[in-house]
Amino acid sequence: MIPIGRLLIGGLxxxxxxxxxxEAMHTQAATxxxxxxxxxxxxxxxxxxxxxxxxxxxxxxxYRWTSALQYGVARDWSLLVDVPVMFRDDELLGGGGDSDAxxxxxxxxxxxxxxxxxxxxxxxxxxxxxxxxxxxxxxDDDFSSQSVNPTIGGVYTVVRGRHGFNQxxxxxxxxxxxxxxxxxxxxxxxxxxxxxxxVYRLFPARYTSETEGAWYxxxxxxxxxxxxGDYEARGSAGFxxxxxxxxxxxxxxxxxxxxxxxxxxxxxxxxxxxxxTF
Amino acid sequence: xxxxxxxxxxxxxxLAAAFAGCAGESAQQQPADSEHAVTQDDLRLVESTQPVRxxxxxxxxxxxxxxxxxxxxxxQLARLPGxxxxxxxxxxxxxxxxxSGDSRPSPHDFAEAVTDAGFTLVKIEGAR
Numbered sequence: 290m291i292p293i294g295r296l297l298i299g300g301l302x303x304x305x306x307x308x309x310x311x312e313a314m315h316t317q318a319a320t321x322x323x324x325x326x327x328x329x330x331x332x333x334x335x336x337x338x339x340x341x342x343x344x345x346x347x348x349x350x351x352y353r354w355t356s357a358l359q360y361g362v363a364r365d366w367s368l369l370v371d372v373p374v375m376f377r378d379d380e381l382l383g384g385g386g387d388s389d390a391x392x393x394x395x396x397x398x399x400x401x402x403x404x405x406x407x408x409x410x411x412x413x414x415x416x417x418x419x420x421x422x423x424x425x426x427x428x429d430d431d432f433s434s435q436s437v438n439p440t441i442g443g444v445y446t447v448v449r450g451r452h453g454f455n456q457x458x459x460x461x462x463x464x465x466x467x468x469x470x471x472x473x474x475x476x477x478x479x480x481x482x483x484x485x486x487x488v489y490r491l492f493p494a495r496y497t498s499e500t501e502g503a504w505y506x507x508x509x510x511x512x513x514x515x516x517x518g519d520y521e522a523r524g525s526a527g528f529x530x531x532x533x534x535x536x537x538x539x540x541x542x543x544x545x546x547x548x549x550x551x552x553x554x555x556x557x558x559x560x561x562x563x564x565x566t567f
Numbered sequence: 568x569x570x571x572x573x574x575x576x577x578x579x580x581x582l583a584a585a586f587a588g589c590a591g592e593s594a595q596q597q598p599a600d601s602e603h604a605v606t607q608d609d610l611r612l613v614e615s616t617q618p619v620r621x622x623x624x625x626x627x628x629x630x631x632x633x634x635x636x637x638x639x640x641x642x643q644l645a646r647l648p649g650x651x652x653x654x655x656x657x658x659x660x661x662x663x664x665x666x667s668g669d670s671r672p673s674p675h676d677f678a679e680a681v682t683d684a685g686f687t688l689v690k691i692e693g694a695r
Contacts, residue, residue: 323639402685405630407686411632458575496658
């Protein structure tokens, strides 16, 4: 039975973001909270985008506060809800500007870990299927697609000693969208999204019986292909401190490949995050 | 589309190669990140459904790769009847469990709780 207090906290925490252990800021991991446990993740991303000529926008600054909650519903099963609160400031090509704030579409996903092989005291290999939808938030067209967009994908995780590797791949079936406010995978076209991450434990080099937390470096490569032909790959580097019940993380993201005709490219992004297990 | 079919497999291969190389190096430098020594008797004992009589046991667990793993496992073990304390030793891949009261879990109950937490119990000490 789910304790009511936890449910209330979980409900209030919908304005926050979720993840599990060994997880960098963009790449999923085949890890999850155990049954009856919540992980709450709060992330703030500041992003600068370049010109979107078709929308008449010279540049965009975006603040995205993501609240994600993940709940372990059963052995190898968890549910994720991810709610972004956005502020966007556009500089228009014709001069002047436009600002708006609102709630972006909400990700509602289930994660099923179908493979786990724990081969040593630390070493493990895991794989999970992730499926669900990006659901309209009900906000205006600047932030919501006003549609339900099914998403399916998977992630493979390997941890060996100080090194962790995650690879995810998703297909998003976009049934709606807004080409003028598309910042990657948010237009009317379907999208393929892929993320790779390498998480390296900086300190301690070896766990001891006294270890309560660990510092990690993170390196990620994230790609978005849209079926209008646009493709963008972004690289990010950051760090993470993971304690037993909480974690902090930060990253900087830069463009690696820009082959974009229909939307603005990323100039730079920085992100900060907090994570709690309860 | 061409870039997707170049970047995605390339990133996977490069990261996997880097990972394999670094992990190999890591394994040489850190012999402690290794397999627990487990016998067939240990594995049989883990399946026992007889309640534990002692006031403490040590669980040898595989897959404890990060500090947050510890919270998953202690939250699950704390729900078992008779468990009064849990201490996770990431360095040894072991979990010390204190027990009290008349109602006690069996090694099989411990194994199920560890599996619920997302890990593998391979040996239990002090359960007889």
